[in-house]
Amino acid sequence: MKKHLLFFLLCLWIHPLLAQQDTTATKPEEDSDKLIREFSFVPLPVLAANPAVGFMFGVAPSASWMMGPNETTSRSFFVSTVLYTTKKQFMLLMKSNVFLKDDSWNLMGDWRFFAFSQPTYGLGTGDQSSKLVSTGFEYDDGSYSDGIEVAQLMEFNYFRFHETALKRIGDTRFFAGVGYHLDIHYKIEDQLLDLDTVPPAITSHYAYSIDNGFDPEQYVLSGVSFNVLLDSRDNPINPYDGRYAFLSFRVNPEFIGSDKSSTMLWAEYRDYFSLDKDRPRHLLALWAFGNTVVSGEVPYMDLPAIGWDQFGRSGRAYAQGRFRGQDMVYGELEYRFPLQKNKDTWGAVVFANATTATNRDANINLFENIDPAAGIGLRVMIDKKARTNITIDYGWGKYGAQGFYLNVNEAF
Template structure:
């Protein structure tokens, strides 16, 4: 995307956001003199999606972030959901719906991840030792087409303040997989094909179906844009063939987020950290469903890198971000904000004998925030990231990244 189109998009978004912010302030002034946030009221923030992403090319479509209190706001966290419908210049049609729901008094926490993708994506082999050349050309870039259905639903019940335990079901179906570089007649093999044949998977389709046991500690004050609190999540997933998986396997997900205030006067000024690890603990997982960068629930990890840039049996990811307000307008001091971020990724590969922490890939960047809805703290996020190896990307989204 060239500079002119980026600036045009920024101007349009800023104009849209100022108008939305004005309207929202009027609504909040009225509600402040009545009953405050209303139970069951949907706070909706729709925007057009116009972005450039290294995995998808030029992206266009619509997105909507919704927030709602399912119970008394004094004892119930706000529920949030993100819905997107997008198409790309790479002929990728994608539908996603990702809700996080808290029922009255936070009794239940319901998390979903629903995706329907008619997509394509470059893969880069396994492990985090694959880098770029000095000219910026990716080594081992292997284009692939595929269709994907993802249906994830987890239900957790509160057992103590901020502590939840529960179970979930997870289904991934990949079909119509086309390795574009694969040429068996001339003995040209892709990493996806080599791995699939070695592990006994059909290179053109496979499933992963399983149930999970989960535990969450969540003291964040807002799911979409926390100012304080912490989040810890552990999930063990078992994927048996009798439930529909192509092969038996199990995996472990560990995640931690925390938020540290750096200003006594503005709670928006803070340092946020996010870390997760995902391990294949037994059996064999299909290539495209191995732990991979950018394939977390919200698809937020690895700014600067294409989705799936690093993939393998085990992954460890860490990100830190400094968030701060930008009082550019005296009449609307909360409208703008900024972020500075850095992330690090390491991935193992049994096939290529790459161990976790053998190679660490690092990226950093900066971003602008435009407040769409003060009550739900919904932001438009505009970010640019660059890796130490020269890979870069520009992102437009809704809500904070973590």
């Protein structure tokens, strides 16, 4: 299985590089029948750190291109990474947002393979999460384990294949379509799980998995989604104007591979407010989303969590997966501004975000507890036509959380 997954992702990795051989930047009036134009490729080396992975190094190539006339077609892009970290983690990712000619279709992809380790902190937000207490576990004989009061390290392999195709409706900026989503976690090891001690050391992941009928060593979530999208952004890589609203209802039935049937809902909104008509880079950007399990049971690692959105940008300051729950609401506000008077090469941002998540078993509800974070960042525009930025951010949160982030393209 592992060999098949690696070959599958390697093909995806090679494809855009092969496409580059036949694509060169052209003027809009030239080569009107050319499939791909204005191809820009950035082979960015990575040497960075964040709370989930420690120090990481590798490459993060990204590209942008046009698949139709500039006047009627949005810019397509992909970002990818091949990384190894000081915590002995390996990550191979490919994330894309493609607009066909005249924006007739919008194709969104998220493919990943991780050989990973990551702590989990139980479900919910609030002061109880700072104690890192698991939900505990009740045995058949009525005895009870209070759980573990430390961060609970997990090792696992993870394969994700998400593809969504959205058809433009008429001349509007409204799209509708379907997607397929496959999430496989396997070789899961709870490093602090010990059933032989007295009392047993029960982790949050193990307790949740057993209580909800999942194998704690592996599980599969396979489903189809029904989606609607409103996208009026002037540039999906680095918007100066417009808004984005996305609604996705995902159905995960057992008959297409899920261990247990469930449904989930994702609702997302982004908006961009200009603060200077002469300097469009001077703006406020807003991002909010809600993610909830509507029915059935979802495996622990597939529950809504920060840092697991398509581009992994939510929750700056906190480790990926630091907050998780059956329901989650996230909001972020970012102030973006240029650092040069008449040029756009250098810029900066100030951001603040907040997360609330539930633990239904412990009666922790949405908005009962809110965990905030804030930070600053530097921007270097390396492709003015595509508005591609290298982004360098540092964030601070509660419970001593902080992190440094190096990426390509804006967080949202």
